[in-house]
Structures are given as structure tokens and as C-alpha cells.
Amino acid sequence: MHYQPQLPVLQCLTLHVAAGQKLGLVGRTGSGKSSLLAALLRTTELSLGQVLVDGVDIRRVPLARLRAAVSLVPQEPVLWSGTVAENLDPAQRALPKDLEDALCKVHLDKKLDMGSDTRVEMRGNNFSLGERQLLCIARCIARHSRIVLVDEATSCVDGETDALIQDALHRQFKGVTMLVVAHRLQTIMDADLIAVLDAGKVVETGAPGQLLAEQTRFAALCEKAPLSSLLSL
Numbered sequence: 733m734h735y736q737p738q739l740p741v742l743q744c745l746t747l748h749v750a751a752g753q754k755l756g757l758v759g760r761t762g763s764g765k766s767s768l769l770a771a772l773l774r775t776t777e778l779s780l781g782q783v784l785v786d787g788v789d790i791r792r793v794p795l796a797r798l799r800a801a802v803s804l805v806p807q808e809p810v811l812w813s814g815t816v817a818e819n820l821d822p823a824q825r826a827l828p829k830d831l832e833d834a835l836c837k838v839h840l841d842k843k844l845d846m847g848s849d850t851r852v853e854m855r856g857n858n859f860s861l862g863e864r865q866l867l868c869i870a871r872c873i874a875r876h877s878r879i880v881l882v883d884e885a886t887s888c889v890d891g892e893t894d895a896l897i898q899d900a901l902h903r904q905f906k907g908v909t910m911l912v913v914a915h916r917l918q919t920i921m922d923a924d925l926i927a928v929l930d931a932g933k934v935v936e937t938g939a940p941g942q943l944l945a946e947q948t949r950f951a952a953l954c955e956k957a958p959l960s961s962l963l964s965l
């Protein structure tokens with residue numbers, strides 16, 4: 733993948749994720765983690781290579797179908813002005829009850845007394861970053877997405893909202909294939925597989941326990957991480 737000619741962002745990269753598995757993606761800033769998610773959603777097209785889902789090249793899948801099956805919780809979600817329902821389900825395919833259920837599953841109904849007719853200001857400015865992420869998680873739930881991509885927020889999310897995000901990700905996507913870009917390592921300690929990226933390449937893969945037991949880049953990253961980010965280890 734290239735954003736500029738002569739500057740490959742992802743290269744010689746092969747990853748297999750089995751259906752229902754959780755893959756944790758780590759790597760230093762600029763290593764290509766978000767770009768990998770962009771390739772899966774086709775928000776940026778690969779210049780070489782392919783992404784296969786169930787053996788089908790995603791370029792052969794109509795974009796609307798791909799994006800119904802693959803949902804993203806971005807680092808910095810931007811919402812559009814309107815109602816919560818319009819943000820959760822722009823195509824108006826879901827039943828109102830499914831939208832209310834999704835809000836309930838991420839606890840936004842209680843936290844903000846939010847319902848599908850709650851107003852959203854331009855860019856979602858009346859919600860915090862964490863609350864906007866929770867809304868995106870509710871969108872994935874309402875869509876019954878088979879593949880969920882999570883780009884963890886790098887900016888600060890308050891503790892209470894962060895706990896709701898982690899709880900929702902942990903409990904609501906059992907059996908769903910998840911790719912999680914982690915900036916805090918504890919969020920992927922339950923992953924089936926970790927991939928460490930460096931300069932657009934996968935330089936290490938393995939189960940978290942296996943990587944931690946050896947002298948790996950992942951183990952070194954964990955050693956450097958602040959204790960507070962590893963308390964659940």
C-alpha cells in the first residue's frame with residue numbers, strides 16, 4: 733500500500749486470522765497499523781496484494797456489502813449532526829428496537845440517558861471521545877458485523893468510559909472476528925494472536941503468552957509499558 737509513490741506503507745505482509753479470532757496489532761507509531769485497517773475497509777486501496785475474506789478478494793465485494801460486514805471503531809470517531817439513530821444506522825435498515833438494544837448493551841442508555849432520538853451536534857461535539865467510541869461500538873452491534881476493527885484511542889478517555897468500552901468489546905463480540913490496534917497492551921492480552929508491525933511489515937506473531945515467554949519485541953514493549961497499563965496481566 734502507498735499513500736505516496738516510492739513510499740510503501742505496508743509491504744511483504746501476510747496475516748491469517750481465523751473466523752471468530754481476536755488479533756491484536758501493536759507497533760510503534762507510523763508502523764502501519766491504521767493503514768492495515770484501512771486496507772480491510774477499502775478506504776485506501778492496496779497497490780499490490782489482496783485481502784481475502786472467506787477466500788473472496790474484497791475488491792470483488794460491493795463496497796456497501798463490505799462495510800455492512802466489516803465495521804470500524806476509529807481512534808477519533810466523527811459523528812454527523814442529526815439523531816443517534818441516523819448515526820447508528822444511516823441506511824435505516826435496523827429495527828428501532830435493535831438500535832435501543834445496542835445502546836443498552838454499551839450502557840449509553842443509562843450513562844447519558846441516550847435513546848435513538850437523542851440529538852447529535854456537528855461532528856458529535858456534544859459527546860466525549862470515549863462516548864463517541866461507545867456509539868461506534870453500538871453501531872457494530874446493531875449491524876451484527878462479522879468483522880470488527882478497533883483502532884484504540886491514543887488520546888485520553890476517562891476511566892469510567894474506558895471501562896465501559898473495554899467491557900463492551902469483551903462481552904459483545906464473542907464469536908466475531910476482531911482486529912484491535914492496541915496502544916495499551918492490556919487490551920489485547922486476551923487476543924488469540926498478536927502481530928507486531930514495524931515499518932509496514934509483520935515482524936512477529938504469536939499468542940500473547942508465547943511471545944511474553946520469549947525474548948521478543950512484544951515482551952520488550954510490555955517491559956517498557958507503564959505498570960498501570962499492564963495491571964490485568
Ligand SMILES: Nc1ncnc2c1ncn2[C@@H]1O[C@H](COP(=O)(O)OP(=O)(O)OP(=O)(O)O)[C@@H](O)[C@H]1O
Pocket residue numbers: 735736741759760761762763764765766767768
Ligand atoms: N492519509 C495518509 N496520507 C499520507 N500518508 C499517510 C496517511 N495515513 C498514514 N500515512 C503514513 O503512513 C504511515 C503509517 O501510518 P499509520 O497511521 O498506518 O501508522 P500507525 O501504526 O497506525 O500509527 P499510530 O500508532 O500513530 O496510529 C506513516 O508514515 C504515516 O505518516
